Amino acid sequence: MVPDAAPERWRVLALVAIAELLGMALWFAGSAAAPQLSEAWSLSSSQVAWLTNAVQLGFVVGTALSALLNLADVVPARRLFAVAAVLGAVANLPLAFTDSYGVALASRFLAGACLAGVYPPAMKMAATWFRARRGLAVGTIVGALTIGKAVPYLAQAIPGSTVAHITYGASLCALLAALLVGVGYRDGPYAFPARPFSWSLVGDVLRGERYRLALGGYLGHMAELYSFWTWIATFFAASELARSATNDPYMTSNWLVGVVSFGVIAVGGVGCIWGGLVADRIGREALVMRAMAISGVCALLIGAAFGRSWWLLAPVALVWGFFVIADSAQFSVLVTESVPADAVGTALTLQVSLGFLLTTVTIQLVPWIAQTVGWQWAFSLLALGPLMGILSIRRLVARQTEGIAHSSL
Numbered sequence: 001m002v003p004d005a006a007p008e009r010w011r012v013l014a015l016v017a018i019a020e021l022l023g024m025a026l027w028f029a030g031s032a033a034a035p036q037l038s039e040a041w042s043l044s045s046s047q048v049a050w051l052t053n054a055v056q057l058g059f060v061v062g063t064a065l066s067a068l069l070n071l072a073d074v075v076p077a078r079r080l081f082a083v084a085a086v087l088g089a090v091a092n093l094p095l096a097f098t099d100s101y102g103v104a105l106a107s108r109f110l111a112g113a114c115l116a117g118v119y120p121p122a123m124k125m126a127a128t129w130f131r132a133r134r135g136l137a138v139g140t141i142v143g144a145l146t147i148g149k150a151v152p153y154l155a156q157a158i159p160g161s162t163v164a165h166i167t168y169g170a171s172l173c174a175l176l177a178a179l180l181v182g183v184g185y186r187d188g189p190y191a192f193p194a195r196p197f198s199w200s201l202v203g204d205v206l207r208g209e210r211y212r213l214a215l216g217g218y219l220g221h222m223a224e225l226y227s228f229w230t231w232i233a234t235f236f237a238a239s240e241l242a243r244s245a246t247n248d249p250y251m252t253s254n255w256l257v258g259v260v261s262f263g264v265i266a267v268g269g270v271g272c273i274w275g276g277l278v279a280d281r282i283g284r285e286a287l288v289m290r291a292m293a294i295s296g297v298c299a300l301l302i303g304a305a306f307g308r309s310w311w312l313l314a315p316v317a318l319v320w321g322f323f324v325i326a327d328s329a330q331f332s333v334l335v336t337e338s339v340p341a342d343a344v345g346t347a348l349t350l351q352v353s354l355g356f357l358l359t360t361v362t363i364q365l366v367p368w369i370a371q372t373v374g375w376q377w378a379f380s381l382l383a384l385g386p387l388m389g390i391l392s393i394r395r396l397v398a399r400q401t402e403g404i405a406h407s408s409l
Contacts (some may be wrong), residue, residue: 005180006189009129012139015184021144023085023118025093026111027055028148029170030104033095033163040103040163041101052230053104056360058112059119063353066116070197077121077128078185078308084117085178089171096167118177119145120349123332125181128342134333135284139276142329143269146180148229195342205347210338213396215351217288218331220389222355223362224295224382230364231316231378233261235306238375242307260310264317268325270405284330284337285397289390291327295320296386299379306376334396 030051038048066072071080093111094103122141130137198204205211236257271291279287288360298320305313332348339347370378 002375004130004132006129009137009188012129012185012188013126013140015180016122017140017144019081019085019177020118020122020141021148021183021400022173022180023081023088023122024115024148024201025170026088026143027059027115029092029095029111029167030108032161032170033166036161036163039103043101047101050107053360053363054108055112056117056356056363059115060112060353060357060360061109062113062116063120063349063356065113066120067202067346067350068199069348070195070201071117072120072124072349073192073201073342074197075193076194077125077165077187077345078176078181080117081125081140081185082122082178082182084114084121085174085181087179088114089116089174092167092171092174096164116349116353123329123348124192124336124345125185125187127268127333127336128191131190132279133276135279135287135330136273136276137331138336139272139274139279139329143272144326144334146272146325147266147269192344193342201343201346202281202350205339205343208339209334209399210396211347212336213392213399214331214334214338215354216392217292217334217389217396218328218351218355219358219402220385220387220392221288221327221331221360222358223385224299224390225324225328226300226356226359227366227382228320228363228379229265230363232264232321233257233304234367235260236313236317236377238370239306239308239313242376243309256310259316260317264314264321267318267321271322271324271326272275272329274322275328275330279330279333284334285393285400288327288330288334289393291323292322292386292389292393294381295327297391298323299383299386302379303377 034048034051037043037051040048088111091107091114092109098104098107123138126137126141127134147259195201240257275287275291298316302313302316302320305316335347335351336344362382364383366378369381
């Protein structure tokens with residue numbers, strides 16, 4: 001493959017990655033403000049969880065509508081990103097001053113729906129500047145998202161932080177993201193062509209076997225990823241409680257749980273970039289199967305470190321945090337390579353919509369398992385996700401090998 005040569009490609013990639021990090025701050029505003037809202041409104045743990053789930057569901061609805069309307073292929077990515085980020089910033093503001101839990105949920109839902117125009121277009125924008133190094137480019141975008149996901153754990157530790165500070169800060173970040181992309185971005189040399197609207201485009205995309213197999217791998221990955229991200233801090237807290245009950249002289253505090261949780265999630269940003277570098281060298285399929293295998297093994301092993309020293313538990317969690325997301329962007333790259341160029345935006349949007357829809361189910365499974373068998377083994381079932389993902393990608397490799405064999409005849 002001819003090396004990427006556009007001289008501006010790295011500057012544009014940095015711009016899009018920063019904009020993605022700033023724009024996705026809207027997603028995590030509710031998580032960062034949750035402790036204060038819980039105390040002010042006397043919320044139950046279930047109600048607190050819905051501050052995050054509302055964003056998740058809004059994103060699913062937004063991406064589903066975007067895919068159905070072909071927005072990511074009909075509307076230029078720069079315009080879609082900028083408008084969606086501004087609308088998201090506005091939708092987020094009521095969280096700062098409302099006294100109503102219902103209004104807060106509605107605000108979170110609408111912010112999530114707007115983010116459907118931020119995340120998938122960012123991946124598409126990065127891909128227009130890279131072909132040979134597309135794995136690294138999209139991996140950088142997902143890495144920015146991953147680091148953003150970890151920020152609430154630090155935001156909660158800042159003295160004097162209020163709901164208003166967190167909310168206005170997130171909306172300001174989204175507005176800066178819109179400004180960066182609206183003013184500083186333009187499509188690269190590998191821009192995907194626009195197309196007219198078609199009701200049948202989603203069906204056409206789903207009929208492609210390569211797309212379905214790449215999607216199957218992504219769904220296996222997502223079944224594990226967000227359950228891990230959502231519950232790892234709770235797992236740490238339960239582990240610490242069990243460990244301190246053994247009269248271990250080394251005591252820790254809740255802030256350490258938050259800091260380690262931040263590290264475990266944030267290290268995934270490095271994992272995404274590493275995954276992109278390796279995938280561009282050995283192939284996307286090989287990378288995602290290796291990452292899922294290691295991630296699945298960590299899901300099985302971490303229970304053995306439960307209640308033990310942080311020197312044992314933290315390394316296992318850090319390895320898991322690195323590999324659980326290292327393959328994520330490569331599924332999106334596989335999607336860009338498995339559909340016609342004028343359907344890439346819709347294919348990516350549909351992919352993330354179905355993936356996040358699945359997470360709304362799997363996230364609920366972990367606490368149910370914890371109640372049944374205890375937190376020690378709560379993550380073990382997540383290993384099924386990587387297993388199913390590996391099987392799907394193996395079939396994809398087999399189909400590609402068959403296609404090459406037939407074309408050479």
